[in-house]
Amino acid sequence: MEPRARVGKNRGQQNFSDRELDSFLYAFGDVHTPLEGTRKVLDELLTDFVTEICFEAARSATLAGRQKVKLDDIKFTCRKNPKYLGKIQDTLDKKSEIDKAKKLVDMNDDKITKSDVKGLEEELGDGDDDDEKVTLGGRSSKK
Template identity: 55%
Template sequence: MEPRARAGKNVGKETFNRKEVSSLLYAYGDVEDPLPDTMRVLDEIVTEFLDGICFEASRHAQVAGRQKLKFDDFEFALRRNPQYLGRVRSMIEKRQEIKEARQGFNEDETAVAKDAAKDAAAPTTSGTARDDALDDLDEDEDLEYLNSAVPTKGTSSKKRKKAPK
């Protein structure tokens, strides 16, 4: 369907949020509370522009034998306007950088997880982790600390000895 025919369906209906259109107009020098007609006209212009670009991109995708749109299709649709084309190309580059950064992050995370799994699966030489911890303790003081920190049956939490600092 031709984009102009499609645009006829939405005549009188606003596509974008009034607050967003108002903020856009204010950012470009209009008053803080623009006229409703101004906002309606801007909404129609932007909607028609986006419909036209999407129509051209979908037409290019059809000719290429695809049902889904790609960035290349939009690049083709905007080929006559160097400002828009430059913006689309910069968006494509940023998207690629983000994709590569995510992939690198996921690879790093996977490597860390594999190393942790290997460490957990490796058997210890002296037996258990508790035995390893006890080997490192100073004889009497640290054993007293461990025994006082573990509550025994029948003692309340108020009666437990606090560990020396």
Template identity: 50%
Template sequence: MEPRARAGKNVGKETFNRKEVSSLLYAYGDVEEPLPDTIRVLDEIVTEFLDGVCFEASRHAQVAGRQKLKFDDFEFALRRNPQYLGRVRSMIEKRQEIKEARQGFNEDETAVAKDHAKDTAPATAAASRDDDLNDLDEDEDLDYLNVVSSSKGTGSKKRKKAPK
């Protein structure tokens, strides 16, 4: 469906949040509380623009034989406006930089975690064994463990109690 035919569907309906649109207008120099008609018109303009760009991008993807959109499709749709095209390209570059930084960060974090695990593993295991042994009140806890473990079974075999 052509973008012009689709634009008729959205007339009177707001796509974006009124508060966000009024904040955007205020950021660009409008009054703090803009007129409702101003918000409605800006909403329609932005919606129509985004519909047109997405339609062109989807048409390019369809011609290329793909069902999913890529950034290249949006570059193609915005090729006639150098300002928009430059902004999209800078966003793609930043996205790639962030992706590489995250990948490097995850690799560094994994290496640090492995080194830390190697350094602390023997000490941690020994400390946990000592804590477990210190926590046992020898006679009472061992008797309790023997009673509990014998009651869980089928009842045919009784376990020996620990010597006192």
């Protein structure tokens, strides 16, 4: 069965959640709670759009001799529409920024290895010696 024929089997089913569709519509100027018919039409339009993009990307991957669709295939599919291509590029740029930020802030930074400690040590100079006397618990000691 041709892939496009399989899409017809899912007609009438909602593929996106009501919350996603409501947020999407509200972001583009609709009311907080849109009509049910509006949601259904938007869901159908989005599903058809995503399906067509995926089929075209799969076709370009097949012509390139691959079975898997790559991001370049989707970019190639959107090459004639600069708005789509620009949005894809913006999303990729944001993703790379987020990945760089995640590398800087390592969440598993609980353990400090010996190599990390050696990197943190610094050479003490003559000005770092303090001759102040501090009294701790009744005892006098150098700080």
